[in-house]
Amino acid sequence: MTKQLIHIKDMHCPACVIRLESLEDDVPGITCARASLRRQTLEVDFDEAVIPIEQVLNAVRDLGYQVDIHHT
Ligand SMILES: [Cu+2]
Numbered sequence: 001m002t003k004q005l006i007h008i009k010d011m012h013c014p015a016c017v018i019r020l021e022s023l024e025d026d027v028p029g030i031t032c033a034r035a036s037l038r039r040q041t042l043e044v045d046f047d048e049a050v051i052p053i054e055q056v057l058n059a060v061r062d063l064g065y066q067v068d069i070h071h072t
Pocket of ligand 1: 011012013014015016017
């Protein structure tokens with residue numbers, strides 16, 4: 001299991017949190033998605049054997065958000 005923190009600059013309300021967290025139900029390979037409105041981040045657990053990180057990012061982009069890999 002791989003964990004990735006994604007910075008999402010244009011999330012702006014609780015509906016964004018719900019939309020982004022629905023990725024764990026809608027995208028095969030994503031097992032957990034936790035969004036923070038205050039931090040403007042999405043923490044994703046995913047199985048790289050099923051879905052590469054670039055496709056995880058594209059799934060977020062498909063919801064209409066701009067993504068930025070969070071370097072820690
Ligand atoms: Cu919103």
